[in-house]
Amino acid sequence: MNVPEQSKNDDSPEYKMSSEDLDFYYGDFKALNNVTMGFKSCEVTALIGPSGCGKSTFLRCLNRMNDLIPISRVDGKITLDGENIYLPSVDVVMLRRKVGMVFQKPNPFPKSIFDNVAYGLWVNGIKDKAFVRDCVEESLKRAAIWDEVKDRLQDTALGLSGGQQQRLCIARALAVKPEVVLMDEPASALDPIATQKIEELIHQLKEMYTIIIVTHNMQQAARVSDVTAFFYLGKLIEAGDTDSIFTRPTKKQTEDYITGRFG
Amino acid sequence: MIHFQRELDKIKKMILSLGAVVEHRVRGIKQAVEDLEVDWSKEIVHLDREIDEMEVDIEEECLKVIALHQPVAADLRFLVAVIKINNDLERIGDEVVNIARRIQRLAKHPVAPYQFDYTDMADKAENMLRMSLDSLVNQDIDLAVKVLCLDDEVDELKNIAYDRIKLALSEEGGIEDVGYMINLLLISRHIERLADHATNIAEEVIYMIKGEIVRHRKLV
Numbered sequence: 001m002n003v004p005e006q007s008k009n010d011d012s013p014e015y016k017m018s019s020e021d022l023d024f025y026y027g028d029f030k031a032l033n034n035v036t037m038g039f040k041s042c043e044v045t046a047l048i049g050p051s052g053c054g055k056s057t058f059l060r061c062l063n064r065m066n067d068l069i070p071i072s073r074v075d076g077k078i079t080l081d082g083e084n085i086y087l088p089s090v091d092v093v094m095l096r097r098k099v100g101m102v103f104q105k106p107n108p109f110p111k112s113i114f115d116n117v118a119y120g121l122w123v124n125g126i127k128d129k130a131f132v133r134d135c136v137e138e139s140l141k142r143a144a145i146w147d148e149v150k151d152r153l154q155d156t157a158l159g160l161s162g163g164q165q166q167r168l169c170i171a172r173a174l175a176v177k178p179e180v181v182l183m184d185e186p187a188s189a190l191d192p193i194a195t196q197k198i199e200e201l202i203h204q205l206k207e208m209y210t211i212i213i214v215t216h217n218m219q220q221a222a223r224v225s226d227v228t229a230f231f232y233l234g235k236l237i238e239a240g241d242t243d244s245i246f247t248r249p250t251k252k253q254t255e256d257y258i259t260g261r262f263g
Numbered sequence: 264m265i266h267f268q269r270e271l272d273k274i275k276k277m278i279l280s281l282g283a284v285v286e287h288r289v290r291g292i293k294q295a296v297e298d299l300e301v302d303w304s305k306e307i308v309h310l311d312r313e314i315d316e317m318e319v320d321i322e323e324e325c326l327k328v329i330a331l332h333q334p335v336a337a338d339l340r341f342l343v344a345v346i347k348i349n350n351d352l353e354r355i356g357d358e359v360v361n362i363a364r365r366i367q368r369l370a371k372h373p374v375a376p377y378q379f380d381y382t383d384m385a386d387k388a389e390n391m392l393r394m395s396l397d398s399l400v401n402q403d404i405d406l407a408v409k410v411l412c413l414d415d416e417v418d419e420l421k422n423i424a425y426d427r428i429k430l431a432l433s434e435e436g437g438i439e440d441v442g443y444m445i446n447l448l449l450i451s452r453h454i455e456r457l458a459d460h461a462t463n464i465a466e467e468v469i470y471m472i473k474g475e476i477v478r479h480r481k482l483v
Contacts, residue, residue, distance in 0.1 A: 218335070222335070246335045246339075247336060247474060248336065248473075248474030248475075249336055254336075255336050255337055259334070259335060260267065261268075
């Protein structure tokens with residue numbers, strides 16, 4: 001496996017990932033309505049909006065996490081490098097390797113720190129011990145936690161602090177060389193110092209990955225993202241450069257939400 | 264009403280109070296210059312401290328709200344605009360003081376060697392300030408744009424004052440009253456600066472409403 005080659009060329013109109021007329025249903029309930037937007041390489045996109053607006057549902061559509069919900073249904077398409085990820089021929093395991101995910105609550109396996117990061121490699125059939133060791137070290141370094149754990153790689157991951165566990169989970173996601181990293185409220189269970197570390201990490205990671213983050217914390221969206229997308233009632237209301245969204249949004253609903261005057 | 268909105272309302276009241284005080288002083292200029300009112304001038308110099316204190320209070324209040332509430336979008340633009348308008352109002356207060364000092368010097372001459380009628384110029388500057396403050400109160404972008412247009416007229420009147428006073432100086436005996444003439448001329452400079460600050464206020468109002476910075480370029 002090689003580190004993904006991604007150009008940082010801003011002139012390229014090509015999106016790493018994009019959704020087109022995406023509808024999503026939980027049974028009869030239409031949770032997403034005609035969402036069309038794109039995500040550029042080496043950029044951080046923040047999805048914001050009130051609870052129930054569809055932002056997490058949308059995030060989970062991007063690596064077909066919602067497939068696990070039996071009554072769900074998707075219309076429209078989502079492409080990764082131009083390929084529709086909802087085609088029947090797509091290998092979902094391979095897709096999720098390319099489009100990794102970090103969850104709200106740190107969820108390390110009840111195993112050693114080393115095993116947590118190596119796990120994704122092992123299930124992908126990689127047995128070469130030296131390669132795995134190097135890959136674990138590199139992933140832990142990229143997740144900015146190597147210095148804190150390098151002397152206790154065989155200790156249980158459950159002994160780490162919440163912030164360390166979350167960075168371990170990020171290392172675990174990075175170990176399988178994803179191209180896109182989805183983050184669902186990655187810092188909401190962490191204290192301000194751990195949050196700052198995660199945000200700093202996001203800044204570093206965006207040089208190599210396409211990052212899409214769902215957050216309830218508007219200041220966090222403002223701090224970490226290049227593009228902000230505001231969702232409301234299953235619709236994408238407005239998406240644009242983060243500095244524009246937070247200084248002069250064009251839609252009144254966006255303005256009302258980010259200034260705390262909703263409803 | 265949310266706590267944050269109450270804070271913003273309080274700041275709005277504070278800046279409008281400062282606006283009212285400054286506007287009141289500016290309204291006195293026309294008569295004071297015409298009659299060289301020394302009493303008015305002394306009072307203005309004495310009262311400037313009040314404006315300075317209000318300005319500091321407003322700035323502190325804005326900084327507090329920014330630090331505690333991290334405002335964005337329209338709220339952020341409002342606070343940035345208030346901080347700048349606050350500064351402009353305080354400077355207008357200073358220009359009124361400058362005019363007051365010129366009046367005191369001019370009044371020392373028992374007989375005025377030359378007179379220039381500043382009524383029109385003072386009227387226009389006063390109007391510009393009133394309109395810019397009204398545009399702030401009513402969020403009226405059209406009115407703010409009108410203020411920007413009036414600024415050229417004030418500049419033109421300043422040029423006329425310059426030409427006339429220069430001419431008076433060059434006439435026979437004019438040079439003996441050079442101090443008087445300079446003080447008289449500087450009044451035009453102060454009124455013109457005052458009008459510039461009113462223009463700034465109007466520009467800030469446009470920024471606050473539209474999120475667009477219109478400084479340094481010609482509108483209309």
